[in-house]
Each structure stands twice: as structure tokens, then as C-alpha cells.
Amino acid sequence: MxxxxxxxxxxxxxxxxxxxxxxxxxxxxxxxxxxxxxxxxxxxxxxxxxxxxxxxxxxxxxxxxxxxxxxxxxxxxxxxxxxxxxxxxxxxxxxxxxxxxxxxxxxxxxxxxxxxxxxxxxxxxxxxxxxxxxxxxxxxxxxxxxxxxxxxxxxxxxxNGHLTSDILASKAKKPVNNKEEIKIGVVGHHYNIYDSYISLNFLERLRRQKIKIETVENIGHEKIVDNLKSLPKEIFWTYEKEVVGGVMHWLNTKSVDGIIYLLSFACGPDSLIQVLLENEARKHEDTPLMSMVMDEHSGEAGFLTRLEAFTDMLRYKKTKSVAS
Ligand code: SF4
The missing domain is CATH 3.40.50 (Rossmann fold)
Incomplete structure (x- = not known):
């Protein structure tokens, strides 16, 4: 056996x-x-x-x-x-x-x-x-x-643009859909983003709204490292380096309409880099960043309301910029 x-x-x-x-x-x-x-x-x-x-x-x-x-x-x-x-x-x-x-x-x-x-x-x-x-x-x-x-x-x-959760579930063979209205960079620890239960099915909710999702795994290591070079101090945690480098890539290239940062409740590294990311985002006001804390599902309604308000705001902003 x-x-x-x-x-x-x-x-x-x-x-x-x-x-x-x-x-x-x-x-x-x-x-x-x-x-x-x-x-x-x-x-x-x-x-x-x-x-x-x-x-x-x-x-x-x-x-x-x-x-x-x-x-x-x-x-x-x-x-x-x-x-x-x-x-x-x-x-x-x-x-x-x-x-x-x-x-x-x-x-x-x-x-x-x-x-x-x-x-x-x-x-x-x-x-x-x-x-x-x-x-x-x-x-x-x-x-x-x-x-x-x-x-x-x-x-x-x-x-190639596939989401990690799709690859692991062997669903990544479908072509990546590029026809969505807005594109959001989703960042945070991979074990939060791709765990559909603790993230309240976050990725699927965005997809149902026809939102194109990009994550740091879709960006590529070299671009992440390049973007970290402008930081005054090095970050010594691998996964936090990815999060910061990924967000800075999106802010510098303006390649997404908005960024959502998912943080874990009671995570020390997350609470430190949250401050760093929010400071960086303030320098790039054209790409909004929203931080959302994931806990043991105690604030589900508030979490979902904030998500909906953010995506509505991004859509409105995009429609306005196309019209003007
Ligand atoms: S403390 Fe933060 S970085 Fe460490 S395992 Fe927990 S969530 Fe991950």
C-alpha cells in the first residue's frame, strides 16, 4: 500500500x-x-x-x-x-x-x-x-x-494572466477574458486572496461584476524587484516585498483602475506594510487603493458593502474619464 x-x-x-x-x-x-x-x-x-x-x-x-x-x-x-x-x-x-x-x-x-x-x-x-x-x-x-x-x-x-486558484483547480485552460469594463489589482497574502471561504468569495464576486483581476503573480518577479528599488529601506519578508512591489508597479504604470489590499486580522507584517502602501498610494491619487481586513467573518456585511462601494466608484470614475 x-x-x-x-x-x-x-x-x-x-x-x-x-x-x-x-x-x-x-x-x-x-x-x-x-x-x-x-x-x-x-x-x-x-x-x-x-x-x-x-x-x-x-x-x-x-x-x-x-x-x-x-x-x-x-x-x-x-x-x-x-x-x-x-x-x-x-x-x-x-x-x-x-x-x-x-x-x-x-x-x-x-x-x-x-x-x-x-x-x-x-x-x-x-x-x-x-x-x-x-x-x-x-x-x-x-x-x-x-x-x-x-x-x-x-x-x-x-x-500568462491566469489566476492561481484557477490553475490549482485545473480551470486555467479557458482563455483569459479581456473584455471586462474595469481592472482591479488584488493584492495581499496569496493564502488570503485564493481561499474563497476566508475571503468571502472575493475573487468570484469581482468576476461576477465583469471586473478584470490582476494579482502580483501575473506581474513577474523582475518588475516587482525594479519597483522596490525606489524604497528608502529594504523589506526583509519575501511575501511582503511582493505585495509592495506589485502595488508600486500598478501605481507607476497606471495599469489598473484601482487596487484592493486584503489584510489578515492580527498579522504584524500586514499592519506595517499597510502604512507604507497607503503613503505610496497618496502620491498617485489617480489609482485609488482600498485596504480591507479579513477576520473570522464577524463583519461580513460591512466588508461586502465597502467592496461594492469601491467598485461602483471605480466604474463611475472610468465612465466620467471616458466621457470627458
Ligand atoms: S502573521 Fe501575517 S505574514 Fe505571518 S503567517 Fe500570519 S498572516 Fe502570514
């Missing part, structure tokens, strides 16, 4: 799933993914996690616990950094230990990944992850190469 590896549909799932799924399947394991976030998963996370933890980590707890009785191992890598000059959030670094510290923890499969370390450390980490499934280094190397190829085609689809 195949070893089953559970992958929680939360946090880095929205960036790394194609890579890890291919890696484990090429090794010979069966990959089990938790379902989309729902009220049962969220409530399990809320009960298990400390109240000070940010919403996305609470959601992650719920997914990990959902998988605990449905697979041999729950895969929770410790991603320290994915580029040499920045880190991921400290809460992500602590995930494997936080889950193992629960009263009835799942069996966690983990390894450390740190882009600052030499390649041999990555090799060792991959070998240790593969050990319960297949410890032949040739097979592990083959699985790694196959995973890299899959990650590359995922990236290519994102750069």
Missing part, C-alpha cells in the same frame, strides 16, 4: 502545491489534500490555536487537524527563506513545532529549507522528506527535477 502524504490547503499550498505534489507522487506516495476551507475546518482551527495567532495560521491548524486521521503524514515544511536576502514570516517558521505541540498532533513530515544555505542542505532536506517513501537518491533527484518542471509550468500559467 502506498504511503499517504497529506497537504493542507492553506498558507504555502497556494504557491508550492504543484511542486510538492509532483515530488511526492514521483517518489511513489499518494497525496491527499484537505478540502477547501469551510466552517468546520475554520472552527477546528479556532479551537486549537491560541487566540493571538493570525487568521491564516488558525485556518492552517484546521486543515492539518482535518488531515490527521486521513493520511500517514501531514507535510509541513519549515520554509525559512526562498531567496537570499529575505525571510518568510516567523509564524511560518514555527508551524511544524506549533502543530506538533497540539494535544493530539498528526504525524508531521518536515524538513528545513533555507535559500541562504548551500545546495547540499537542500539535498539533505529532500532526502529526509523522501526517506519514509523511497530513499534511493537517484529516484529522489528524479522527483526533484519533475517537481521543478511542474513548478515552472505553474509559474508560466500565472505569467
Amino acid at each position: 502506498k504511503i499517504t502524504i497529506g497537504i493542507p490547503k492553506a498558507l504555502l499550498y497556494y504557491r508550492q502545491f504543484p511542486f510538492w505534489k509532483t515530488f511526492f507522487e514521483t517518489l511513489g506516495a499518494q497525496v491527499v489534500v484537505s478540502p477547501r476551507t469551510n466552517s468546520t475546518i475554520l472552527n477546528r482551527g479556532l479551537e486549537a490555536a491560541s487566540s493571538e495567532i493570525c487568521l491564516p495560521v488558525k485556518v492552517f491548524y484546521g486543515h492539518a487537524l482535518h488531515l490527521s486521521s486521513r493520511c500517514d503524514y501531514v507535510f509541513i515544511p519549515r520554509i525559512v527563506s526562498i531567496e537570499k536576502d529575505a525571510f518568510t514570516c516567523p509564524k511560518m517558521l514555527g508551524l511544524p513545532d506549533m502543530i506538533r505541540a497540539l494535544p493530539k498532533p498528526p504525524k508531521v513530515l518536515t524538513a528545513d529549507f533555507n535559500a541562504k544555505k548551500k545546495r547540499k542542505y537542500i539535498r539533505r532536506a529532500l532526502l529526509s522528506l523522501a526517506a519514509p517513501i523511497n530513499n534511493n537518491p537517484v529516484v529522489v533527484y528524479r522527483a526533484y527535477r519533475a517537481a521543478l518542471a511542474e513548478a515552472k509550468s505553474f509559474k508560466k500559467a500565472q505569467l
